[in-house]
Amino acid sequence: xxxxxxxxxxxxxxxxxxxxxxxxxxxxxxxxxxxxxxxxxxxxxxxxxxxxxxxxxxxxxxxxxxxxxxxxxxxxxxxxxxxxxxxxxxxxxxxxxxxxxxxxxxxxxxxxxxxxxxxxxx
Amino acid sequence: xxxxxxxxxxxxxxxxxxxxxxxxxxxxxxxxxxxxxxxxxxxxxxxxxxxxxxxxxxxxxxxxxxxxxxxxxxxxxxxxxxxxxxxxxxxxxxxxxxxxxxxxxxxxx
Numbered sequence: 001x002x003x004x005x006x007x008x009x010x011x012x013x014x015x016x017x018x019x020x021x022x023x024x025x026x027x028x029x030x031x032x033x034x035x036x037x038x039x040x041x042x043x044x045x046x047x048x049x050x051x052x053x054x055x056x057x058x059x060x061x062x063x064x065x066x067x068x069x070x071x072x073x074x075x076x077x078x079x080x081x082x083x084x085x086x087x088x089x090x091x092x093x094x095x096x097x098x099x100x101x102x103x104x105x106x107x108x109x110x111x112x113x114x115x116x117x118x119x120x121x122x
Numbered sequence: 123x124x125x126x127x128x129x130x131x132x133x134x135x136x137x138x139x140x141x142x143x144x145x146x147x148x149x150x151x152x153x154x155x156x157x158x159x160x161x162x163x164x165x166x167x168x169x170x171x172x173x174x175x176x177x178x179x180x181x182x183x184x185x186x187x188x189x190x191x192x193x194x195x196x197x198x199x200x201x202x203x204x205x206x207x208x209x210x211x212x213x214x215x216x217x218x219x220x221x222x223x224x225x226x227x228x229x230x231x
Contacts, residue, residue: 036220046157046165046208048220059218062123095164107212107220108155110167110176 002026004096004113012090012120018083022096022113023076029054030074034099034107037070037081039092040115047092051099051107052079059104086120093117124213126223133229140196142226144209147190152211154192156185159225160205168207169194196228204230 008020022035029035036051050060052070060068064083072079083090094116097109127145134140144154154172157165167176169185172192182197196203209223 038220038222045225046210046222048222051220061219062217104218105212105214106153106171108153108167108170108210109157109165109220110170112164112166115164 002098002111004098004111006094006096006113006116008094008116008118010117010119012086012118013122014087014120015085018081018086018090018118018120020081020094020096020116020118021078022080023078024098025077027098028074029072029077029079032102034101034104035072035079036097036099036107036109038095038097038109038112039090040095041089041092049081049083049094051104088120091118091120123219124211124215124221126209126211126221128207128209128223128226130224131227131229133231134196134199135231136199136201138199140199140203140228142194142196142207142209142228144192144194144223145190146192146211149190149192149211150188152187152213154185154187155210156183156194157208157210158203158205159208165208199228199230201230204228 003025034051037049067084069082097112099107156169159165172187173185
């Protein structure tokens, strides 16, 4: 059974870089599929941040593209998110998830990690 | 960018049928996926590729997609179905990107 677990600081200062890691168990990232990050501000809806293929190719939300970097470390079976120049608007629960497809075009997300709350505040 | 529109709320009595819509320009040409999110929990996939169900999802959950509207149908609604529901597509028209609808809160009366 595939499981994903987010980790990282729960508090980040404005203008700094948010860094999160998603550890994957029960499946080897190097075997394939896309891996994504989605966030949800408190009381609001879901927003896709970006996705990465196991080989390293990426797709980013155009509204966040200038600040986002997603990378994969197959040796540790994990992938990571970096979001630079954060503001209070970046406060959200951040989820990682798998997209069990090999070609982009019908990417759905299943399963999801439990999510981690990141608060941007000084 | 592509926009998905959902009603903010839908209410239904137990045992009845709930229909949650997701509107988008020619959405029938895309594959639509649906998620259920209960308070304090991560979203769970309930329908993918318009009408397929992941293993473990009851047959009461079904989906359809045509024209400018996709629909998630929940038959014989139970109290435990009360949750937020989100539709999602992958938009390949310009930049490849995932797009979520704004979400619909399902209330079981």
